[in-house]
Amino acid sequence: MQKALSVKHLSKKYGEIIAVNNIEFEINQNEIFALIGSNGAGKSTTLKIVATVLSPTEGTISVFGNDLVKQSSQIRQIIAYLPEEAGAYKNMRGIDYLDFMASLYTSTKEERDKCLEFAEGIADLRERLNDKIKTYSKGMTRKLLLARAVMTKPKLAILDEPTSGLDVINALYIRKVIRDLSKIGMSVLLSSHNMLEIEFLSDKVGIIDKGRIIEIGTPVFLKKKYRAANLEEVFAKITSKTNKT
Amino acid sequence: MKKFFMLFKKELRELLSPQVIVPFFAMTFLFFSIGKFIGSETKNQEKEVTVAILDLDESQTTNSFVEIIKQNNYKVDYYKDAPTEEIITQIKENGEKFLIVFPEATEENLRKNKQQEIKVYSVFHSLSLFNNIDSGITTQIPAILNEYLSSQLIQANVSSIDQIFLKNPITPNNFVILKDKITNVDPTSIISHLYSQTLFIPIVLFLVISLASQLVAGAIATEKENKTLETLLSTPINRKLIVAAKLLAAGTVSLVMAILYLIGIQSYTSGITGESQNSVKTEGIKQALESLNLTLGFTDFVLLGACLFLGILVALSIAFIIGSFAEDTKSSQALTTPLMIVVLIPYLLTMLFDINQFAVPLRIFIYAIPFTHTFTAANNIFLQRYDLVIYGIIYVLALVCICIYFASKIFTSEKILTMEIGFKKKKKENHTI
Ligand SMILES: Nc1ncnc2c1ncn2[C@@H]1O[C@H](COP(=O)(O)OP(=O)(O)OP(=O)(O)O)[C@@H](O)[C@H]1O
Ligand SMILES: [Mg+2]
Numbered sequence: 001m002q003k004a005l006s007v008k009h010l011s012k013k014y015g016e017i018i019a020v021n022n023i024e025f026e027i028n029q030n031e032i033f034a035l036i037g038s039n040g041a042g043k044s045t046t047l048k049i050v051a052t053v054l055s056p057t058e059g060t061i062s063v064f065g066n067d068l069v070k071q072s073s074q075i076r077q078i079i080a081y082l083p084e085e086a087g088a089y090k091n092m093r094g095i096d097y098l099d100f101m102a103s104l105y106t107s108t109k110e111e112r113d114k115c116l117e118f119a120e121g122i123a124d125l126r127e128r129l130n131d132k133i134k135t136y137s138k139g140m141t142r143k144l145l146l147a148r149a150v151m152t153k154p155k156l157a158i159l160d161e162p163t164s165g166l167d168v169i170n171a172l173y174i175r176k177v178i179r180d181l182s183k184i185g186m187s188v189l190l191s192s193h194n195m196l197e198i199e200f201l202s203d204k205v206g207i208i209d210k211g212r213i214i215e216i217g218t219p220v221f222l223k224k225k226y227r228a229a230n231l232e233e234v235f236a237k238i239t240s241k242t243n244k245t
Numbered sequence: 246m247k248k249f250f251m252l253f254k255k256e257l258r259e260l261l262s263p264q265v266i267v268p269f270f271a272m273t274f275l276f277f278s279i280g281k282f283i284g285s286e287t288k289n290q291e292k293e294v295t296v297a298i299l300d301l302d303e304s305q306t307t308n309s310f311v312e313i314i315k316q317n318n319y320k321v322d323y324y325k326d327a328p329t330e331e332i333i334t335q336i337k338e339n340g341e342k343f344l345i346v347f348p349e350a351t352e353e354n355l356r357k358n359k360q361q362e363i364k365v366y367s368v369f370h371s372l373s374l375f376n377n378i379d380s381g382i383t384t385q386i387p388a389i390l391n392e393y394l395s396s397q398l399i400q401a402n403v404s405s406i407d408q409i410f411l412k413n414p415i416t417p418n419n420f421v422i423l424k425d426k427i428t429n430v431d432p433t434s435i436i437s438h439l440y441s442q443t444l445f446i447p448i449v450l451f452l453v454i455s456l457a458s459q460l461v462a463g464a465i466a467t468e469k470e471n472k473t474l475e476t477l478l479s480t481p482i483n484r485k486l487i488v489a490a491k492l493l494a495a496g497t498v499s500l501v502m503a504i505l506y507l508i509g510i511q512s513y514t515s516g517i518t519g520e521s522q523n524s525v526k527t528e529g530i531k532q533a534l535e536s537l538n539l540t541l542g543f544t545d546f547v548l549l550g551a552c553l554f555l556g557i558l559v560a561l562s563i564a565f566i567i568g569s570f571a572e573d574t575k576s577s578q579a580l581t582t583p584l585m586i587v588v589l590i591p592y593l594l595t596m597l598f599d600i601n602q603f604a605v606p607l608r609i610f611i612y613a614i615p616f617t618h619t620f621t622a623a624n625n626i627f628l629q630r631y632d633l634v635i636y637g638i639i640y641v642l643a644l645v646c647i648c649i650y651f652a653s654k655i656f657t658s659e660k661i662l663t664m665e666i667g668f669k670k671k672k673k674e675n676h677t678i
Contacts, residue, residue: 014663051479054659073481081479087471104480145476158479 002065004029004156004187005050010059012045019045021211022059027156027204032178032188034198036235037208043191044084044160046208050189051081051158063156077105080154084161084191086145090134094125094144097133098151105152119151122177139170146174150181157181159190163197175201195232205231207238214238271583275590294379296386297322297336297344299329304352313393314386333366333422342368343382355394358410363387367432368422371599372624380432387417423537424629430533447620449503450553451592454560454616455585457499459578461561462568464491465661466577475662484657488649492561499557538629545626548634555641556619560588562648569655570664591617595624601633615641 005027012020020042027033035043048054050061052072061068063075088097095116102115120129123144133141142165150157162178163171171194178201182188192198198205199219207215215222215238219231228234296319300307303325315321322341324332329346336344346364354361365383394414398406419431468474477487534540541549564581571577591614594600600611600621611617618637625633655661 048475051475053475053478053662073483076479076481079479081476083472083475085472086476087473089473090471101476101480104482 001029003027003062004031004064005033005189006062007046007050008060010046010049010061011057012042012049012054013057018211020049023208023211023213025206025213025216027187027189029155029187030182030185031204032182032190032202033204033206034202035189035191035206035208036193036195036198036231037191038239041208042211043208047081047158047160047189047191048083050156051079051083052076053081053083078155079158080149080152080156081158082145082149082160082162084164088133088141088145088148091132093132094123094129094136095120097144098123098129098148101148102151115151118153119147122150123147124173139166142166143170143174146177150177150186154186156187156189159188161192162190163192163194171197195230195235199231207235209239269579275583275586293318293320294343294382295320295322295341296382297324297332297339297341299327299332299344299346300325301349302347302351306352306355307347309393310347310390313389317386317389319382319386329364333368333427337368337422340370342370342379343386344368345386355414358406360410360414360416362416362418363390364420365417366420366422366427369432369435371601372627373595373597373599380436383417383419383432387415390415421533421537423539426537428533428536430530430537434530435533435537435539446553446623447592447596450556450619451588453499453503453557454588454619456502457495457557458560458564458567458584458588459581460498461491461495462564462571462577462581463574464495465565465568466571466574469571469662470573478661485653488565488653488656492558492565495564496557496561539627541626548631548638549622549626551638552619552622552634552641555638555645556616559615559641559645559648560584562645562652565652566648566655569652569661587614588616590614591620595620601630612637612640615644 003026005025007023007025010020010023011018023042023046025033035046037043045054049056050063050068052068052075055069064078066074068075088094089100092100098116098119099112102112102119106112106115123129123146125140125144128136128140129144133144136144142162146159146162149159157178159178163174166174175197178188178190190202202219204216204218205222206213215234217225222231222234223229226234226237228237296314298311298314298321300311300323311321311323322336322339324335329344332344336342344364344366346366348361348363351361351363365387367380367383391413395411398411398414419429420427421430421432421435465474468477478484563584567580567584568577571580591611594611595617600608600617603611618634618641622634622637625631625637655664
């Protein structure tokens with residue numbers, strides 16, 4: 001089957017800084033793939049490149065068979081990107097924001113209304129959607145942005161720390177949304193610091209450190225390999241090992 | 246105290262970011278060099294005023310007139326025994342601005358206590374303010390002569406003199422010369438009329454340009470600050486459309502604001518001058534303007550419109566590029582300040598001086614500023630210097646194309662996100678890695 005995402009020899013430099021150093025991974029369709037790593041490891045950089053916001057310094061990436069550099073406009077039609085710490089236009093009402101973003105992806109009113117309906121269900125904000133975004137709490141904004149990201153039913157969703165800064169209930173809710181969507185055909189590339197979340201959520205995990213991917217596998221496989229009780233221990237063992245060498 | 250000092254240091258460091266420092270030095274440098282240039286130019290233009298006099302009477306009285314004019318610190322260029330037209334051509338070539346003609350029989354008429362008309366010609370070499378600021382001479386010189394004559398008459402104690410003659414033995418008849426046109430009108434009224442009209446264009450233009458630039462730079466900075474830009478860039482919308490939408494929106498908003506300003510200013514000034522009362526007078530001026538070719542035809546309007554539009558467009562696209570460097574709204578404001586100054590310079594210079602009389606290097610410098618062409622457009626069209634207008638349009642159009650090209654280049658690449666003026670930060674990060 002065609003891969004949802006295939007990343008080969010990807011490197012990214014910001015001037016002199018090598019943020020991502022020759023990484024490789026693949027995501028199958030309907031799979032949730034999580035990049036985990038410490039701060040500054042290169043997770044967000046990788047996600048931004050896949051989201052066509054930054055361009056790779058080296059390497060090839062294909063999204064559902066489309067080349068990231070040459071066919072970026074086709075790719076933008078089938079992906080959705082939720083940046084870390086993203087905001088929305090503060091003076092818009094939630095509903096107008098969704099409507100505006102939907103109009104960028106669709107050409108007919110029917111399609112747009114479909115997106116909106118779907119987004120309203122996911123945002124879970126009810127009548128607050130009619131308020132200006134600047135009156136929203138952090139969690140409410142995050143839910144609005146997630147709803148906007150998935151409302152176009154993207155084939156690949158790129159979610160940078162989707163639950164960061166959220167309370168337990170809201171984080172659970174968002175995880176459930178992501179799981180449900182993957183069941184109905186969405187592939188997901190996400191990043192996180194929360195190992196427990198990753199263990200529950202993802203089918204496959206890539207551990208990234210200082211711009212390099214040092215381990216890839218299912219949570220079960222990784223726990224077995226490193227004889228650890230949970231992913232947190234796996235992560236600690238791997239990073240301490242690489243730091244020693 | 247130490248804690249306060251630490252806080253103070255932190256605040257200073259925040260304020261003295263490169264986004265603030267770079268524009269500041271750019272501005273200071275600009276002001277410094279412009280100040281120097283203007284200083285030397287005003288000296289050039291402040292030479293004592295020369296008045297050409299054509300004496301067709303060649304009498305004792307007219308000779309004493311010349312002496313009195315000289316005593317009042319005017320330089321006199323004395324002509325006699327020549328046709329007026331010839332002298333007019335002559336002073337136009339010399340770049341002189343005033344010609345006073347004492348007709349034949351001046352002395353005789355004054356002896357007979359008859360009011361004597363003298364002809365006062367003002368040559369408009371340009372329409373700038375400083376160039377025509379001494380146009381008051383056309384009333385000053387007759388006043389000086391009248392004062393002299395009146396005091397003589399009073400001394401002579403002639404009782405039977407008509408009061409009107411006593412007050413104004415001499416009456417000036419004013420003519421304005423512009424290019425090859427001559428018309429019988431008071432130059433001060435032409436100037437004040439021109440300025441009540443053409444002053445608005447630059448003011449509005451200045452407002453539009455500065456507003457629009459700040460809006461467009463701020464719009465990008467806000468997107469960066471709120472992190473909405475990354476989301477927008479990942480959508481399938483063509484990025485050139487984003488650029489166009491931003492430029493157009495800022496242009497529209499600033500245009501609307503400028504029009505509102507304009508309405509405000511106009512109602513304010515007409516409230517002061519009470520225009521409606523002078524409708525008879527303005528009718529006369531209108532005719533004079535027409536005979537001087539100081540009205541705009543259809544092609545003139547098209548040219549003027551093109552110049553204004555291009556001026557706004559070039560400002561917008563430069564501001565767009567500047568805005569791409571800013572990482573937040575604070576730095577975008579600081580970064581657009583130098584642009585404002587660059588707009589301000591031609592705004593003031595073209596209003597006050599005739600740029601075409603400046604020394605060549607300064608002229609090149611000023612014409613290299615694209616906004617100069619926008620501000621000079623109206624005057625150059627009035628004076629039928631169409632070559633300057635056309636060159637201006639071509640130059641600014643080329644600049645607009647280049648700027649928009651770079652703006653969309655920045656926006657369609659990742660530079661919009663990674664480009665910043667922040668050398669210091671990057672170096673620090675280098676050390677830690
Ligand atoms: N615009 C930029 N300019 C220069 N360097 C950058 C830029 N963005 C990121 N970097 C550098 O790239 C490296 C990777 O950053 P990245 O944001 O990808 O990390 P991350 O894994 O997402 O970290 P976090 O968990 O803190 O979000 C870091 O060293 C960072 O300093
Ligand atoms: Mg990150």
